[in-house]
Amino acid sequence: MLRLYYAAMTSAFRCRWALEEAGLPHELVRLSLARAEHKSADYLKVHPLGSIPALVDGDQVVLESAAICMYVGEKDPERRLVPAEGTIARAHYYQWILFSMTNLDSVVHGPYLRAFPRPPELRRGTATDDERAALRRYLDLVGDRIAGGWILGEQFTVADIVLGGLLEWADTCGQLRGATVAEAYLARLRQRPAFQRAAE
Known part of the structure; x- marks a missing residue:
């Protein structure tokens, strides 16, 4: 196991x-x-x-x-979370995971670490306006992709989990404030039963 x-x-x-x-x-x-x-x-x-x-x-x-x-x-034996090998979707899957872990993490991690030890009622005031602007620069690249679905379109994948995990951090420290498309995407992710089980 x-x-x-x-x-x-x-x-x-x-x-x-x-x-x-x-x-x-x-x-x-x-x-x-x-x-x-x-x-x-x-x-x-x-x-x-x-x-x-x-x-x-x-x-x-x-x-x-x-x-x-x-x-x-x-x-996953049913291959639900990963696009088929050799497809452009598979290339984009790698692309958005690496994008999240390099670009997004670089601007989210610092504000989140400052929020982490604070009482919950104070965490959302941690990020600065400059840090919110830095995140929006990257979110502008994915806005159209996540506006109505998942980062790869109709298929939910691990790329959404990696991206969504970082957006959860960004929201915790108030860095996502005003990014309405990303906030709506995160709200959809939070509705997934697996997300809710993981958050218990």
């Missing part, structure tokens, strides 16, 4: 969401950041940097949240 090392409000959320979407049996190992369980000797054997998440599959370990999500998508 797959084992996901997990902590709430970290990038492990998108991995848990992917597992729920794929319907794959898995064990969730919750780690407490407050108690520094991710720096324990046992966990450092799993992830030498002490970062969360990590996915264990038998005697193999997969690190990095986007890589874990992509791996989970490949393991």
Whole structure:
């Protein structure tokens, strides 16, 4: 069985969401950041940097949240979360995952880290106007694509999970305020039963 090392409000959320979407049996190992369980000797054997998440599959370990999500998508026997190999949709799938993890993460991660330790009622005031403008520059590139559907059109994929996970962070710290298309897209993602199960 797959084992996901997990902590709430970290990038492990998108991995848990992917597992729920794929319907794959898995064990969730919750780690407490407050108690520094991710720096324990046992966990450092799993992830030498002490970062969360990590996915264990038998005697193999997969690190990095986007890589874990992509791996989970490949393991879905029904192939619901990954476009067919050799298609332009598959190329765009890689494109939007890498776009999210390079461009979006670079402008969302900082404001989110500042919001993370704050009480919930204060988090949405964390991002600055400049940080919202920096995010909108990238969201303008995907606005037409997510206006009425998913990032690849009709097929929901791991690319939506990776993108959606970062938009969830952006919304948490108030960085998504005023980006109406992205806010509506995130609202649709939150309605997915797998998202809701992962958020429990």
